[in-house]
Amino acid sequence: MSTEMTYRQAICQGLTEALDEDPRAYLMGEDIGPYGGAFAVTQGFWEKYGPRRIKDSPLSESAFVGAGIGSAMAGLRPIVEIMTINFSLLAIDQIVNHAAKVRYMSGDQFSVPMIIRTVTGAGASVAATHSQSFEGWYASVPGLYVVVPSTPEDALGLFRSCRELMDPVMFVEHILLYGSRGQVSEGVKIPLGKADIKKEGSDVTIISYSKMVQNSLEAAAMLENDGINAEVVDLRTLRPLDVETIIKSVKKTHRAVVVEETTKFGGFAGEVVSIIQQEAFDYLDAPVERVAGEEVPIPYSMPLEKLAIPDTQRIVSAVKKLI
Amino acid sequence: MPRKTTNTKAKVADDVAAVAESSELNQEQLLEFYAQMVLIREFEKESERQYTRGNIKGFLHVYSGEEAIAVGAINVLRNDDVVVTHYRDHGQALVKGIEPKQAMAELFGKSTGCSKGKGGSMHLIDADKGFMGGYAIVGGQLPLATGFALASHYRDDDKVTLCFLGDGALNEGEFHECLNLAKVWNLPIIFFCENNLYGMGAPAKDHLAAPDKIYKMSEAYDIPGFRVDGNDVLEVHDLMTKLVKQIRGGSGPAFVEAQTYRIQGHSIADPANYRPEDEVNEWKLKDPIPSFKDWLLANGHATQDIIDQMHQTAEQEIIEAAEFAEQSPFPADEELYTGVYAE
Ligand SMILES: Cc1ncc(C[n+]2csc(CCOP(=O)(O)OP(=O)(O)O)c2C)c(N)n1
Ligand SMILES: [Mg+2]
Numbered sequence: 001m002s003t004e005m006t007y008r009q010a011i012c013q014g015l016t017e018a019l020d021e022d023p024r025a026y027l028m029g030e031d032i033g034p035y036g037g038a039f040a041v042t043q044g045f046w047e048k049y050g051p052r053r054i055k056d057s058p059l060s061e062s063a064f065v066g067a068g069i070g071s072a073m074a075g076l077r078p079i080v081e082i083m084t085i086n087f088s089l090l091a092i093d094q095i096v097n098h099a100a101k102v103r104y105m106s107g108d109q110f111s112v113p114m115i116i117r118t119v120t121g122a123g124a125s126v127a128a129t130h131s132q133s134f135e136g137w138y139a140s141v142p143g144l145y146v147v148v149p150s151t152p153e154d155a156l157g158l159f160r161s162c163r164e165l166m167d168p169v170m171f172v173e174h175i176l177l178y179g180s181r182g183q184v185s186e187g188v189k190i191p192l193g194k195a196d197i198k199k200e201g202s203d204v205t206i207i208s209y210s211k212m213v214q215n216s217l218e219a220a221a222m223l224e225n226d227g228i229n230a231e232v233v234d235l236r237t238l239r240p241l242d243v244e245t246i247i248k249s250v251k252k253t254h255r256a257v258v259v260e261e262t263t264k265f266g267g268f269a270g271e272v273v274s275i276i277q278q279e280a281f282d283y284l285d286a287p288v289e290r291v292a293g294e295e296v297p298i299p300y301s302m303p304l305e306k307l308a309i310p311d312t313q314r315i316v317s318a319v320k321k322l323i
Numbered sequence: 324m325p326r327k328t329t330n331t332k333a334k335v336a337d338d339v340a341a342v343a344e345s346s347e348l349n350q351e352q353l354l355e356f357y358a359q360m361v362l363i364r365e366f367e368k369e370s371e372r373q374y375t376r377g378n379i380k381g382f383l384h385v386y387s388g389e390e391a392i393a394v395g396a397i398n399v400l401r402n403d404d405v406v407v408t409h410y411r412d413h414g415q416a417l418v419k420g421i422e423p424k425q426a427m428a429e430l431f432g433k434s435t436g437c438s439k440g441k442g443g444s445m446h447l448i449d450a451d452k453g454f455m456g457g458y459a460i461v462g463g464q465l466p467l468a469t470g471f472a473l474a475s476h477y478r479d480d481d482k483v484t485l486c487f488l489g490d491g492a493l494n495e496g497e498f499h500e501c502l503n504l505a506k507v508w509n510l511p512i513i514f515f516c517e518n519n520l521y522g523m524g525a526p527a528k529d530h531l532a533a534p535d536k537i538y539k540m541s542e543a544y545d546i547p548g549f550r551v552d553g554n555d556v557l558e559v560h561d562l563m564t565k566l567v568k569q570i571r572g573g574s575g576p577a578f579v580e581a582q583t584y585r586i587q588g589h590s591i592a593d594p595a596n597y598r599p600e601d602e603v604n605e606w607k608l609k610d611p612i613p614s615f616k617d618w619l620l621a622n623g624h625a626t627q628d629i630i631d632q633m634h635q636t637a638e639q640e641i642i643e644a645a646e647f648a649e650q651s652p653f654p655a656d657e658e659l660y661t662g663v664y665a666e
Binding site for chain 1 (some may be wrong): 380381382432433434438440441442443444445446458459460461462463491492494495496522523524525529530531597653654656658659660663
């Protein structure tokens with residue numbers, strides 16, 4: 001049994017279940033109340049659950065994210081929305097220095113069972129400060145989980161698992177995926193650290209996550225016309241990372257392209273490439289390619305923005321370079 | 324008075340300093356203020372039209388309903404004084420001297436825009452005009468503005484920095500940190516809160532501990548706080564004339580709350596149906612433009628003919644700005660890589 005729904009509806013369902021099943025769970029974030037959320041994920045929640053469970057917070061990212069952390073330390077199950085990942089910079093001290101550290105620093109006395117939902121991505125013409133993708137940064141922090149779903153099924157399945165974790169999660173949704181549709185199987189639950197092969201193939205492995213999975217699948221379809229059979233691996237979570245699936249695929253195809261939306265230098269894809277060269281060096285028939293954003297802030301002007309972020313065609317070209 | 328609309332019959336007094344020192348405005352100046360307010364409103368109406376046509380993308384936050392603040396406050400400043408603001412920046416940019424053409428071209432993402440098309444609506448910037456931006460992270464402009472004031476203090480150059488912020492930004496830590504810093508170092512800065520009663524979709528009264536006492540928030544930092552009717556251009560001008568004079572004389576920072584209302588939603592994507600109808604209607608009656616017009620007519624400063632003419636001139640200037648924007652080229656592809664570092 002499965003139902004078709006949007007990415008937005010899938011997340012909405014995950015939140016509803018949390019609120020209905022767990023009296024310790026509450027939502028907190030800017031404009032999530034009567035306004036229904038900047039991306040309309042929490043529409044109707046305020047009316048249904050009221051202000052105790054739906055905390056519409058002032059514009060104070062550091063304060064409300066930190067308060068979420070404190071309440072999790074005190075035993076609640078906060079699900080905090082940071083309107084976009086760009087604004088998480090105002091709360092990054094609370095996330096990195098506090099949420100991610102307090103278990104360790106306290107000699108394991110505290111847990112921070114908290115989900116931070118936030119929105120990543122470029123391509124919406126909202127200029128440099130509103131178009132960034134920091135999930136890779138967060139993936140470099142021990143103590144955090146980083147989840148980056150690309151489909152409604154993955155979003156709900158992963159969200160259900162996140163609720164069972166006793167440590168903080170950055171649950172990163174993509175700004176351009178909310179309206180995308182897909183089948184969601186009943187009762188789906190997906191563990192963290194399990195990548196998904198979104199398309200099987202034999203000639204090359206394209207590795208990506210979030211919105212870039214869509215582009216990778218489009219590229220794979222185009223490559224099919226040229227007789228190239230690409231496998232598309234969706235990482236689904238950056239931390240923990242499913243090394244096994246990546247390596248198995250590369251050992252099969254002998255070629256890899258790693259795709260991510262943000263700037264290349266220092267990007268998460270570099271970590272993936274490093275793992276591939278270490279664990280599958282002897283299987284590679286070509287150097288691993290990377291497709292990523294240009295080394296610039298994202299410009300507002302529409303034609304320039306298109307140049308700054310990777311697209312399907314660039315993935316196709318990168319694959320063709322290898323074959 | 325930084326921007327002069329060349330379009331009124333009235334010519335603005337050439338002696339700019341005269342305006343800054345006295346809140347007494349002569350007829351030409353009054354008409355100039357009206358012309359500027361109308362110009363902003365026309366600019367915003369046109370930008371909404373162009374958004375619907377797909378010429379403007381992303382976020383578009385218009386200033387309609389808040390014009391009296393930009394016009395009343397910025398006209399007190401000298402050309403070399405500094406304005407720093409948030410993303411709802413079109414009106415303030417126009418008054419500080421950015422031409423409608425350059426502003427509209429920026430909204431279109433064109434190379435002739437004041438930020439070369441790279442910043443867009445939320446990042447109008449023209450350093451030569453003392454308009455230091457247009458910043459889209461709520462509260463992010465406050466430390467920058469404090470820094471401009473620090474530079475003036477350091478150089479002892481008698482410039483004043485005017486920093487705008489919304490009621491929502493009052494809740495960010497930067498507001499409190501900057502008030503403290505500005506007072507500790509006695510910086511020449513005015514923090515000017517445009518209280519339009521809403522953050523994005525949330526009423527300020529639900530997010531502020533003491534929504535009726537915003538102007539008192541600076542008290543704990545020993546910074547004088549003032550409240551004005553932000554829809555009354557003369558009241559804003561009056562207060563700002565006094566404050567700018569004091570601050571230029573070394574008095575240290577000040578804080579202003581101007582109460583106003585955004586006629587439209589938060590951005591063009593927001594139908595704003597979370598606002599009670601009577602509230603919206605009540606504020607429509609307080610629209611700063613018709614109110615000021617009535618006052619001008621009642622006090623014999625203008626005739627209906629002059630008013631009509633000013634509207635026509637503003638409309639024409641904005642049509643030309645939109646044509647200019649439309650005809651301008653997008654930035655060349657190489658522009659993607661310029662301006663990341665100094666050449
Ligand atoms: C740090 C940060 N958090 C959230 C946002 C999203 N956001 C943009 S404007 C806004 C409301 C700001 O309201 P206010 O300061 O009152 O200014 P107004 O738009 O009313 O002029 C919000 C929540 C942002 N841009 N930056
Ligand atoms: Mg506001």
